[in-house]
């Protein structure tokens with residue numbers, strides 16, 4: 001039986017990744033934009049609080065179960081920044097190009113380029129669900145100054161996986177999903193839903 005699910009996100013890159021992960025296992029994904037759900041506020045300093053706020057917002061406005069993702073890149077030499085502020089690192093309006101330029105500039109004088117992607121997923125059965133289902137994932141890499149690759153989104157052209165010898169924008173989508181913070185978190189979440 002297919003299960004309808006609202007994806008509480010307006011990020012097209014995330015939507016593609018979730019569709020590839022969830023549709024083969026019987027979920028019918030609907031981005032919140034299909035229901036004219038506007039972007040939720042993300043006022044909190046933790047990923048999990050923002051993900052919960054996004055999930056509840058979409059569930060409230062659609063009356064359907066909702067899945068939210070809050071994620072970002074955490075750079076060790078920058079004390080974990082941009083972290084939960086990754087989407088707006090270079091200010092409003094959100095821009096991947098400006099975010100990447102700022103990240104490269106901020107790291108230019110640093111020897112340690114290590115970083116990780118982090119993702120928290122929150123699933124709510126309805127807006128006031130007292131037992132949100134939560135899972136997370138982490139993916140280690142390093143930031144490189146010169147962009148490589150055209151797949152993915154966000155910081156992918158500058159996020160190198162040394163073990164694979166590729167940036168995450170050079171990986172085929174299924175390979176990224178097999179390794180990524182989001183793929184890890186989603187597999188853990190699905191286990192909890194069974």
Ligand SMILES: O=c1nc[nH]c2c1ncn2[C@H]1C[C@H](O)[C@@H](COP(=O)(O)OP(=O)(O)OP(=O)(O)O)O1
Pocket residue numbers: 008009010011014039042069070071072073086087088099117152153154155156168180182
């Ligand atoms: O796999 C990834 N590959 C590259 N970049 C990534 C990835 N995962 C998160 N990121 C970056 C993009 C954005 O700068 C921030 C997420 O911010 P975040 O608020 O969770 O998402 P968003 O505002 O783009 O869409 P929405 O809140 O509607 O889901 O981290």
Ligand SMILES: [Mg+2]
Pocket residue numbers: 042087
């Ligand atoms: Mg956001």
